[in-house]
Amino acid sequence: MSALPAHNNDPGFDLNIPQLNARFEHRAAEDILRWTWQTFGAAAVASSSFQTQSIPLLHLISKVCPALPVIFIDTGFHFPETLAFRDELQRRFDLNIVTVRAQVDQSEQFRRHGEAPYRSDPDLCCYINKVEPMQRALAGAAAWVSGVRRDQTANRAGLPVFQPRDDGVLKVHPMLHWTEQQVWTYINRHDLPAHPLLAQGYASIGCAPCTRPVTDGEDARAGRWAGTGKTECGLHLER
Ligand code: SF4
Numbered sequence: 508m509s510a511l512p513a514h515n516n517d518p519g520f521d522l523n524i525p526q527l528n529a530r531f532e533h534r535a536a537e538d539i540l541r542w543t544w545q546t547f548g549a550a551a552v553a554s555s556s557f558q559t560q561s562i563p564l565l566h567l568i569s570k571v572c573p574a575l576p577v578i579f580i581d582t583g584f585h586f587p588e589t590l591a592f593r594d595e596l597q598r599r600f601d602l603n604i605v606t607v608r609a610q611v612d613q614s615e616q617f618r619r620h621g622e623a624p625y626r627s628d629p630d631l632c633c634y635i636n637k638v639e640p641m642q643r644a645l646a647g648a649a650a651w652v653s654g655v656r657r658d659q660t661a662n663r664a665g666l667p668v669f670q671p672r673d674d675g676v677l678k679v680h681p682m683l684h685w686t687e688q689q690v691w692t693y694i695n696r697h698d699l700p701a702h703p704l705l706a707q708g709y710a711s712i713g714c715a716p717c718t719r720p721v722t723d724g725e726d727a728r729a730g731r732w733a734g735t736g737k738t739e740c741g742l743h744l745e746r
Contacts, residue, residue, distance in 0.1 A: 584714035
């Protein structure tokens with residue numbers, strides 16, 4: 508695992524985003540990845556939560572642009588199986604993983620809140636442990652590749668392939684059109700591994716305190732922040 512290079516988020520040219528979205532709306536994920544890497548090079552980063560859903564994008568990155576830094580946000584609350592799976596995929600795909608963490612350590616977070624921060628204020632906990640570390644990792648970057656799909660949440664259903672952000676970073680979504688079924692077809696065709704907790708019913712995996720297994724017929728993300736009304740950590744909300 509390595510450190511992030513210094514970024515310069517000015518690509519040196521103007522991008523016509525509506526034109527780009529029209530051009531790439533129906534293009535394959537590898538075409539979108541290749542264009543992003545050729546256009547932004549070292550000023551591009553990707554991010555991944557290293558769950559089963561992440562595997563096709565990580566595998567494609569290893570084929571198309573293996574030097575692309577893949578940011579993993581280590582919240583300190585992950586399942587040990589997720590960290591082991593990250594390490595397994597790093598070895599298998601030889602990825603350029605960059606791990607980032609909160610500036611406030613966990614014991615200080617518990618001290619400030621008087622209890623577990625994910626209980627007292629999950630939105631603040633996600634901000635401290637996910638959103639702010641990602642903002643730091645993106646400082647000066649020009650493009651951020653993310654594996655979100657339209658079929659995952661109502662918020663994601665409305666996303667474009669290329670999404671400019673207020674901070675000047677162009678968010679890139681190569682997997683936007685993929686379905687759950689396509690993810691599994693890809694994994695099986697390439698004989699790739701699944702996250703070890705999937706077999707125990709964890710269809711979508713985030714931090715351990717905020718993830719439960721789902722039962723048959725439940726939405727894959729029903730086990731994330733169950734019973735709180737929260738559906739997103741904030742990383743992929745428009746900004
Ligand atoms: S998912 Fe839960 S534990 Fe993880 S950062 Fe968000 S609130 Fe905290």
